Amino acid sequence: MQDPGNLVTSPADGVVVAVSLLLTLAGLLLFSFIVGIGTNVVEELVERSRSQPVGLRGHTVILGFTPASIFLLEGLAEIYRKNLRPFRAAVLGLHPRAAELLHGPLLRSFHYRHGDPVRAEDLDRVDLAQAKRVLVLGSDDRDADGSVISAVLATRERHPDVDLYPDLEHERNFLAARAAGGQRTHLVGSGSFLGFYLVQNLVYPGIQRLYRQLLSSEGCEIYTYVFSDRERAALIVRADGGCDPRQLWRWARREHGVSVVGLFSAAEVDRSLEVEDLEVVLHPIEAAARRVPGWLSIPEGRVLWPAVRGFG
Template structure:
């Protein structure tokens, strides 16, 4: 084999690499030699070319020395050998000192800049919001906090996550384009390390939000973060702590770790409850979307004022532009839709739905009530329904359990999902016994149009579509991600849309998806009900972080016990043959022990952005209702 020849460039590169590998001393020596090899000949050329240079050899050599000394910053003094040696020594010492000082300063500044870019400095803020963890939920959380802080001049949100600081800042800047008056401060570090967690100032924060990271160990990470927060803050912290876990089995553990001021939301429970409520009352998701974000109307409290000593029923018509829904007692107890005869105490605060915290202005609307327009309809007879559940995941047993609490006896739920009947039945055995609901199972791929065509979907009173992970899990197959289940859901919705068009009927669809971005792609009718699990929990966490009493409000709204929102035929409350002020509907609902907070008009249900939903309308403004319109009331089931 012929020997491979090396080029001159390769040999020179090899020699240079060996030189660099020789260490600092060798490098300094060679650098000095190279420098002298260039400076001395160049200085000689300058001296010999200078017409004013000395004529003697010794004079010219002295001139060369002076030029070399000035070039290398070692003075170039002339005189006796001892004098020259001392001068050069002092110059070298000064040069070494200055170089070292510059190097130290440069290194220190560079280290500080890198530390700041890495997000290791301490946040010195007061009254700010701390967000621990990173997931897609952080973007709606920050958007809602920005809206909540719109009337504050200096608001801050501190984010701590095991992620690059610059990457976090760029991600937030891309997804949250307008921060208003809010500054977002990102820090890098593990949320389960108390000293690191202290960097974002949890002691001086007004609220701390703990986001569940993606993955099967997300709930365990939330619990560890809550324990680290307790160790970092001890008993000094006054912040409201809001956390979320996905699996209901981990909620109690997380509550113990969160402490007495902590609120732990269970994603599975809340999503299942809202799916059920919306499936039974189409349009309800639009109401919750309005109430849960900080744009439009939401929950606030106001002083009892001159309503002290009066009844709750009288308070319902005491605010023209706000809707009264409950009382907040001095001990923190929340009473939603208490009896109309309940007395308002001096230390009570009235819970209202209104535009902002300063728009709940007392203004009597009782004069707008039209007594002749009030209808005294008898409650409708309980009706059994046929419901269809397409898909199966870990929330399915909770959905079945919740449905049984809301539906009337004789209601049938047909379940269609990948897997076998026996496995689905086993998954339901852990749930409480069902009193009203009959469940049947059918194995099939909900993305297959032939399976859907054989179900007679238009004959059902309501259809729920959830992420279908299937049962049982196939051996060796990795669990599907939220994006993968959303893809299957979108395909299912596409086929259901075609079925509805073929039957010339709008299907009552309620759909669960993971990513809010996929909601915009969904082939469903305008105003359809979508439960976006990640965004829903983000909105809830942001609301509770601003007003912790809302934890009790939402807990009651999302359970079958107590009062929750209902959409009921408006014709059961007021006459449809005339215009009436909304105050008339409020008074009619009051006589039934209910709080009317808005309405939905069928004629504009397909038109965005509100899809006919009007929350907290002006009680003095007249409106003409039509058959098929709904009144939104807060009432017991």
């Protein structure tokens, strides 16, 4: 048996060969052109989808993105997962291809949008006006705190009442950030905290394992609970009836598996207070309930936030 194609006589005419080659090349060029157009259309559709609003409500917004932000996002998602709470978040950053880094089971809940955190139209891409809380991260340049404060001003224009968490490198910029953000602005000083952390590890080697247990989802986190006006009024009534703080600590441990490690104390509780206005009192023996707006506590095992809230 022989393939009939091999029995066909090849064209010997040069014109026929030239025309055949030209048609083949033209077909290849046409096919490449069609593939290129299809690729451009797909890329355009993907870019347009990334510029559309994420369509979230009551979510968390992170403004600013660097490669180191991956650790923060993973830790945030893991804490919500461990507490069995739904997590919805959107990230706005200057890196157009950063969305390719948000892969893995923990990072799938983040919706990335490319944009400038100081532009109002870019803030709309992450539905900032409907957000519950906003975390503002600094950039990699030298004026990181300046970019954070600018983003704080832009955020307040779009959402005056959102809980705002600016991350600053230098404590000298705290007053400027607080003035820009106003009420419901909770300052985070990662620069100074990193310095304290390095000093502790230098002086007390191995202490990083303690911090990992306290600050990461791998161990028992420290939780804070600030009383509402109704809860604080009920606590005052109990205090007037002879509430013993030490008895309260024992009850919290026995009934909820919560170890109270400190209190928030305030000189004035008759006005609206920010968390930054409160002083931290560690391991109090006795406390005046009228001056206690909240707790600091460590839950045991996987009891976590429901236990803290139930105790509060």
